[in-house]
Amino acid sequence: MPIINRIADYHAEMTKWRRELHQNPETAFEEFWTSNFVAERLESFGIEIHRGLAGTGVVGVLKGQIDSGRKIALRADMDALDLTEANGFDHKSQNPGKMHGCGHDGHTTMLLGAARYLAETRNFDGTVYFIFQPAEENEGGGRVMVEEGLFEKFPTESVWGMHNWPGMSVGSFAARPGPMMAAYDMFEIDVTGVGGHGAMPHLGVDPVLVASQIVVALQSIASRNINPMDSVVVSITQIHGGDAYNVIPQEVKLAGTCRAFNPKTHDRIEPRMRQICQSVAQAFGASAELRYERRYPPTINSEAETEKAAAVAADIVGAENVVRDPEPCMGSEDFAFMLRKKPGSYVWIGNGPAGPGEQLHNPGYDFNDEILPLGASYWSRLVEMELPRTD
């Protein structure tokens, strides 16, 4: 079955919603307008709504024509980025410095489209929870919803997610069991030496030299401590220190990010980093303090649910258009927090060809409205296939 015909009928209206959302981007936990937009639409479809989880979160609850007690949850993210849009089209951002540069406007719209169709047809057995979460970017709105009792209030059996993927063709999906997106950590390192005259380095301890040794030594984590068949990233993305040509500074600050897929590998990074920072600094008579923060765990799809997700996608676009073993992405995703609690699967939907200025998080990116009915059909068929009527 290709796109559901009834959903194709709402394509023009979904496009309008998507562009309205694009014009009104809001970031982490401030999705007030967006949250109202979502809640109003869900209510207009006759769906029961619950608000307030993680502040701006919205959950819709819909029962099928029959209800033998099964429950599943579909999740979309609503937030935008702190990014200045470079596009000049009519629906460009009207909020300076904010932009839907990751397509969450499209994710919200696709789930709203599915909610409308499912509320009209209710051709399933059980309950669907529609989760609209804030603050996917950096701030972990998904984690906050889980911590505030998302799955106690809405006791779903499984949870399902989807992200648009620029560079994958329109009419394609990708699904893989296991890690799909990486764990995301960030760190800061303060290297303290003894500052002094640039002409008399022997009277001080140069933190620039020490920080440089630490930068180099940290690269040995990926190359020497981790199994070459596994993958990690340790990126030092900031070096700050010194103000003058002839002054050795007292302190240099480093900062960066780490990524990993395998939870055990992930666990190895921080202790290795701490040891390297302290030992290298000590070797030079300096000191180093590491602040390490784990932000998102890896996004790990469960096997059975991923098989089902792939079957649903194949039902819509044909098995030949479902990529079954895509290379996982070193980006991260706070849907990971939901997948840590419940089995489920996070898939990618092709957003069409993308040049260098049209990738996610680029100021020239835009969600492709052509795929709205594909995504909404995926959600709807998922519900009908996962909660089939047996009457």
Ligand SMILES: [Zn+2]
């Ligand atoms: Zn993003």
Ligand SMILES: [Zn+2]
């Ligand atoms: Zn995103």
